[in-house]
Amino acid sequence: MSFKKSYEEINEKIRKGKAVVLTAEEVSAMARELSPAEIVKRVDVVTTATFGAMCSSGAILNFGHTTPPMRMERITLNGVPAHGGLAAVDTYIGATSENPDNIKYGGAHVIQDLVEGKTVELEAWGKGTDCYPRKYIKTKISLETINEATLFNPRNAYQNYNVATNTTSKIKYTYMGTLLPGMKNANYSTAGELSPLLNDPEMRTIGIGTRIFLGGTVGYVVWPGTQFNTSKEKNQFGVPMSNAATIAVIGNLKEMSAEFIRAAYYEKYGVSLFVGIGLPIPILDEDMAHRVSIRNEQIETTILDYGTAGTPVLGKTNYAELQSGEISINGNKVRTAPVASLQKAREIADLLKKSIQDGKFELTAPVAIFPTGTSLKKLFETEGGER
């Protein structure tokens, strides 16, 4: 009979301060000596983490009502357009929204400024109605002055991601960083064996309601992320070899820290937000112990040419090679660089580990598990070609 543990048994150990918690890198090292059957008996929780640019992020804000009240239909924060189609004084500020007068400053910077306690200029326009007569306001807000501030990111923590290189003769500026001509560099973004969704590739323990570390505080997985794709080809070690599943996450922006929520600007691309996510994985049975034991050399990913339309596939590599600083693409030695911070991801995995060891962070069973058999649709044009 194989060894099994329930969430409640693990949480009881956490409450007593007796839970054995390792980071995903630590358990991968342990797995060189021990089998999954031994690991499930010794380890209760494995912490995973990532700290990378996640464009599909943003914050829901409620400003509070003015006197007389106003139905804000067009809204800017420090000049950055925020959504006006959300009742009277609610908005969603998307991380990649940009100030048209200063495209290097966007929604991500507004979010970071708010997190850092700075005041932000709110400007809003409405047509004026009988119940919301006010038509214009210009004022200053901060996290202290407004009602709710909730980070809600529709697509984060991609399960694996492509490596980007550029075979053309021109420099390419992308969200995967600056790609030099003639395949002189190759950039990758996933934290390898520390990456959350690669440690539970079938999403057995990650679902709706999973409690996580988000931006320096407690957050939750609320839904499968957009573009959630379980149909990507998996390798012999059970992990998808390109970008596959994602998670939608939520948390209280007022409790977050700019250590783990950082605005970014990519030359000739635009604004994005670095988000710190830590995800604990309960070692319920041998299968989970086996999954978290995965090592960098077993996690493969696909190399794409970001310089060419359609991003053609150039080959495959793995995270041991990527982290070594050089990969081989069709016989060419190419220098690699990460574009997400493994140092920060490790810091998050360690912080989450400590919270669990100290009995401050208990694990949650998913309220509902994620769908399987999902794939992506393309957007087709019905009204003629590009103008």
Place this chain on the structure above:
Amino acid sequence: MIEVTRRYVMKFPPDSADKALTYKLIKDYDIKFSILKAEVRPGRTGSLLLELEALPENIQKGIEYLEANAVICEPLGKKIKFEASKCINCGNCTGVCFTGALTMDRERWKLNFEPELCVVCELCVPACPMNLFDINFHEEEPEKIAVGN
């Protein structure tokens, strides 16, 4: 005494074009030098990134000689500003740094920055998503206003 290698950014005044300043560095101070980057704009200042290789005392004398001739000499490290405290160690800058001045420490995954290896290509400036690099190779002078119109 052993020879050392030092990199300097030198700003030459507009009227220096007819002086054999760098020749003197070789002949009188026995300095080997390589020009790593040059921006010469006739009638205005010129900027050079020079790598000097010589005995330390000769480098010092050479620099004193240039400074006596109105050349502004600054060690390369002083021309590159990097806000290390805001760095998140993402690694984006290491992807474009072909000289190896910016590399990742592959144990701790922190950024290593060795300004002495920099050739002021300035690719890291736009590559850093946190905008932490500020390289001032040549100070832009305000455009001269044309007389008459």
